Amino acid sequence: MPTIYFDILSDTDTIIDDEGVELPNTCVARQLALELLGQAILDGSRHGTPGVTKVELRDQNGPFLRVSAAVVIEKL
Incomplete structure (x- = not known):
């Protein structure tokens, strides 16, 4: 089974999975990347942090998939 690394990138932080x-x-x-993205957005919401959050997946050959979402906070 291949080893997959999940790196989390946002406008304010980068977490490299080693x-x-x-x-x-x-x-x-x-599927795990989507779940991790959702959790990263929830973690960021505790700080009121808008912006784009990405989860990049890589294996021994390098990056192969990215999932992302943008959080926009608008006062109406």
């Missing part, structure tokens, strides 16, 4: 996790395939990695 441990990785062994996963059976990229479909499982994609």
